[in-house]
Amino acid sequence: MGRGRVQLKRIENKVNQQVTFSKRRSGLLKKAHEISVLCDADVGLIVFSTKGKLFEYATDSCMERILERYERCSYVERQLKAPALESPGSWNLEHAKIKARLEVMQRNQRHYMGDDLDSLSLKNLQNLEHQLDGSLKKLRSRKVCFV
Amino acid sequence: MGRGRVQLKRIENKVNQQVTFSKRRSGLLKKAHEISVLCDADVGLIVFSTKGKLFEYATDSCMERILERYERCSYVERQLKAPALESPGSWNLEHAKIKARLEVMQRNQRHYMGDDLDSLSLKNLQNLEHQLDGSLKKLRSRKVCFV
DNA sequence: AAATCTATGTATAAGGT
């Protein structure tokens, strides 16, 4: 693309990386939208920049719907892979969905409590640290109201 | 692209749609991977074909990680948007229980994120602060392992 | 840092096998 060949490796120059990110991000979102419309596909695209900013595209602007569908889908797969451990009975889809969400939240919560950190990469840890720091700041400014 | 101009509308011919889907899907996945590597971005891409088949790409092949991060980022918004998924019908006890747990966790999570603090007493705030402080300590000692 | 400009590399729509 463009005047130079591109090597598939991290762009070290921060400025170039940021420019390329911006250009390619818009291209990627556009193509996600195109395949969604042209091929009647359900698409969810989540992109976090290096600095942690979120960009997203979802068919019909409803990421929630896509993620629920994804969770249902991967939940079902998990069910098929590990059969008799779980539900023998007649579970409906709604239940599977809500159960999958609960599982995700439980894992999140353990992380918020500083547990199960072994499963997180350095980058994840940094994100979490940033989140917790922010929470503490908010909390402390709230405490002031009680003084 | 290719020999014809493309109009951004659903391809009605099923065969063409399927062919285009297959080509564009691989292109999209490739570009998702490229931006992930080149720009050190965290990318999650979910695509369901018309027929419901799932295709996905995630940085480091870990979609759950991306989705957790996404949930952390957009959780509060999603709560506000999707309040009443209530079903008045015949839910069994198991479902009711699991749903209640989810609600509790959702409220907790907002607190962990430093939101909805108005509903907490000073004592609760102090407990939460202590918890978050502890989490950060654990997290930072875990980070040391990466140095 | 953001917007615009082009030369060039890629993706892909049609068509062929």
Next chain:
DNA sequence: TACCTTATACATAGATT
């Protein structure tokens, strides 16, 4: 149906402003 081929449209790297 699925895989080649190729002409063309599109995306974008690097430069410029």
